[in-house]
Amino acid sequence: MKLPSSSATNLNKKDMRHMITMNDFTRKEMDDMLELMSLLKEARRDNAVPHLFKNKSVAMIFEAGSTRTRVSFETAATLLDGHALFLSPRDIHLGGKESIDDTARVLSRMCDIIMARTNDGDTTEALTKMSTVPVINGLDCVYHPTQMLADIFTMMEHMPEGKELSDLTVAFMGDATDVCRSLLLTCTKYGMNFKQIGPKKYQMQEKWLKVADKNCAETGATYEITDDVSKVSECDVIYGDSFYWTTQLEEKEERLAAFMPDYVITKALMENAAPGAILMHCLPANDKEEVTREALEGTNSVALDQAENRLTAQMAILVYFTHKFNNSPSEETLAHHKNKIDGFLNNL
CATH class of the missing domain: 3.40.50.1370 (Aspartate/ornithine carbamoyltransferase)
Known part of the structure; x- marks a missing residue:
């Protein structure tokens, strides 16, 4: 059967x-x-x-x-x-x-x-x-994408008074990771302003910038790829991520030398950001590498809310x-099958 x-x-x-x-x-x-x-x-x-x-x-x-x-x-x-x-x-x-x-x-x-x-x-x-x-x-x-949904929601919860999402400027500190790429595309899709701040060697690839260009044309968003750390002064969100991943361990020392200390999120860097700026991090955080513990535990950090x-x-x-695609059975259907199965079991 x-x-x-x-x-x-x-x-x-x-x-x-x-x-x-x-x-x-x-x-x-x-x-x-x-x-x-x-x-x-x-x-x-x-x-x-x-x-x-x-x-x-x-x-x-x-x-x-x-x-x-x-x-x-x-x-x-x-x-x-x-x-x-x-x-x-x-x-x-x-x-x-x-x-x-x-x-x-x-x-x-x-x-x-x-x-x-x-x-x-x-x-x-x-x-x-x-x-x-x-x-x-x-x-x-x-x-x-699942990280992005949590990130945008967290930004909404902690937006400065009187601002909309499209008013925000988000700075990603570091390498052009999957998180950075996703954040670039999601922010520009939402009409937000995005900056990647990091060494030239590790900046976003051209093919992803072309996708972001299409988003910007539709939403009025802007983006900037720069090695100028002082640009954090224009940013409402400072976002950190690891400078290397498990597949890049052979490059670890080279990468840390390129990013540290200029692109590490510190308390001083957060003080130079826009008034009321928040610190976000997708975690896990490498203490004293891409972010200091003092900054991550500071009053501006929303990393645990984000998590x-x-x-x-x-x-x-x-x-x-x-x-x-929910297909909830009626009480009659439930009773029908229960009675059939109960009848079978009772005869075993």
């Missing part, structure tokens, strides 16, 4: 969206996500998060380690009355004994959404091609990308 596939594989493909980069979404769509975040954060404050992910599962693929991404998605699924599965390279055969295509198709038949933190964008793209459920990019060394908002963002993501 062959029965139809479960509901997870019967999604209407034309309405299904993946989340690979925030640049794929309109301002209205991003506003909707942020509003949903606000509603869910209020509900969590009152210990009254509605069960909007009930009986659903998110498969969490991690090729690289994580603290905030893993904990926030797992906790978000639990708060929404769903389930999260942690899948490391030791747990599945992604791209090894099993093709990425087959992994995507199998997970789609068992789970309602796939979150993937991968080592490159090709893996993420391959998952989206064969998945019949939404794929969420948890960072792929090209984009980091907490990763949970708020993940709750919104799980709901936003699955709510259209």
Whole structure:
């Protein structure tokens, strides 16, 4: 007896969206996500998060380690009355004994959404091609959209009095990382002003600036790529990130020599920023390298609020990308199946 596939594989493909980069979404769509975040954060404050992910599962693929991404998605699924599965390279055969295509198709038949933190964008793209459920990019060394959603929300919570998002100027201190790239595109999409402040060798590549140019033409945003640290005086947000990553350990000393001490976020640097400027950092922070502990613990730092908002963002993501496909059974349907199964079990 062959029965139809479960509901997870019967999604209407034309309405299904993946989340690979925030640049794929309109301002209205991003506003909707942020509003949903606000509603869910209020509900969590009152210990009254509605069960909007009930009986659903998110498969969490991690090729690289994580603290905030893993904990926030797992906790978000639990708060929404769903389930999260942690899948490391030791747990599945992604791209090894099993093709990425087959992994995507199998997970789609068992789970309602796939979150993937991968080592490159090709893996993420391959998952989206064969998945019949939404794929969420948890960072792929090209984009980091879940971080961006938390970041913009944090900026909204801490905006100077009387300012809108489009009034803000955001400075990213350091290398043209995936976070820097994502921040450039998200800020210009929102009509904000963006600066990357760092040594010329580590500044944003031309191909990403061309994408930002398109955003600026549509929204009136501006960007500047500079090595002039004094430009922080024009900035409402000072954003830090590591000067090197695990794949760049051979370059560590060279990179630290290029960035330190000029581009380290210190208390003095924050005092030279625009009045009321906030310090943001996607964490983990390397103490005394890209940011000093004094600055990170200072009154202008919102890094821990920013980290907490990763949970708020993940709750919104799980709901936003699955709510259209909810198919809650009626009481009659529930009773029908319960009676059939109870009748069978009673005769065993």
